[in-house]
Amino acid sequence: MTTASDLRFFASADGDLAYRDTGAGDPVVLLHSGFTDHRVFDDQIPALAREYRVIAPDVRGHGASANATRPFRWADDLAALLRHLDAGPAVLVGVSMGGAIATDTVVEYPELVRAVVACGASTSEFEYTDPWVRQVLADQERALGAGDVEGWLTAFLRFVPGPHRTLDDVDPDVLRRVREMALGTLSKHTPDEENHHVPLTDTWSRVPKIDVPVLTVNGALDAPDLVAEAERLARTVPDGRSATVDGVGHYPNMERPEVFREIVTGFLRGL
Numbered sequence: 001m002t003t004a005s006d007l008r009f010f011a012s013a014d015g016d017l018a019y020r021d022t023g024a025g026d027p028v029v030l031l032h033s034g035f036t037d038h039r040v041f042d043d044q045i046p047a048l049a050r051e052y053r054v055i056a057p058d059v060r061g062h063g064a065s066a067n068a069t070r071p072f073r074w075a076d077d078l079a080a081l082l083r084h085l086d087a088g089p090a091v092l093v094g095v096s097m098g099g100a101i102a103t104d105t106v107v108e109y110p111e112l113v114r115a116v117v118a119c120g121a122s123t124s125e126f127e128y129t130d131p132w133v134r135q136v137l138a139d140q141e142r143a144l145g146a147g148d149v150e151g152w153l154t155a156f157l158r159f160v161p162g163p164h165r166t167l168d169d170v171d172p173d174v175l176r177r178v179r180e181m182a183l184g185t186l187s188k189h190t191p192d193e194e195n196h197h198v199p200l201t202d203t204w205s206r207v208p209k210i211d212v213p214v215l216t217v218n219g220a221l222d223a224p225d226l227v228a229e230a231e232r233l234a235r236t237v238p239d240g241r242s243a244t245v246d247g248v249g250h251y252p253n254m255e256r257p258e259v260f261r262e263i264v265t266g267f268l269r270g271l
Contacts, residue, residue: 007064010084015066017081019057023049026114027090028268029082030056031098033251035156036181037063040095043257044264052268055090057081059101062185068196074124075105075200079112088112091271093119093264095253099216100124103233104200106210115271116210117264119217120226120250122233123203130225132163144191149183156182162221162249174254207236214240215267217260219248226250 009016020038028048032040038056048054058065060077078101082088091114092102099121106113107123128134136158143151160178161170214237216230234240243263245252253260 009064010081012060012066012077012080014060014068014070014072017057017060017066017077018064019055019081020045021053021055021085022046023052023054025052026268027082027085027087028052028054029078029087029090029092029102030054031078031092031094031101032056032059032062033096033098035062035185036178037185039063039177039181040098040251041253042177044253044261047261048265051265053087055081055085055087059097061188063181067188067193071196071198073104073108073198073200074101075108078105079109082109082112089114091115091117091268093117094121095119096121096250099230100126103207103210103214104203106212106214107203107206108200110211113212115213115215115267117215117217117267118230118233119252119260120219120222120230122216122229123207124200125203126229128223128225130163130223133223133225147191149186152186153179153182159223159250160255162219163223164221165249171255174251177254178251204236207233208238210237212239213267213271215263216240216242217252217263218242218244219250219252219255220244220246221249223250 007018030041037058061067094102099118102116103123106116139155140152216234218227218230234242245259248255
């Protein structure tokens, strides 16, 4: 588990960005999901650090990283960090939002990326079509608008089991960890705060030009549109492949960490 002393800070052009940097070897960057932080990968960091240099940042506005005060893009922040650490080209491994950041970064900064693993994600240009997902998002928005933090957390946690299970089907410790991270990130923001994130555009026309290996990993019980978009990414790039983790939803790295680690390390060793 991460302690405060494990974190380092990069002085970006808009505040300090937190990250872990451990191990030695070829760089592997772990990119967390939305509203969480680098601790999503607590089960992977020590194992991967036995063979690789593992860099696990807190995305701007998440965890211990500064909030944005001006327009920013995820890919630009990551590129600046990689250059600061002299860590490119790196393998980018991302879950959910982190997977989208990984794909966006290889599109914008191909020279900094050696390979991509996107879990439950494609590019950041994604529109939710699944009725279950749209309902969960609506419940989150309604709770947030009413200042109901507990209601927002309850809705947010529904992404962990996915549409085919209930919270009772998930290890309580996984739910506790996700809840703790989400509450920490949510507490950094206010409902009326301006969103400074600048979306990347025209990504799918550039995806076929990605010339590094891409692996998509999906929980078999995740929302269908998330699975479909990840598989679309694997089909569209020249060197793409996909893997499925049975019995889990949106966080296979947390619910079945050994299986997720085997998939990722098998991919890394084949590069």
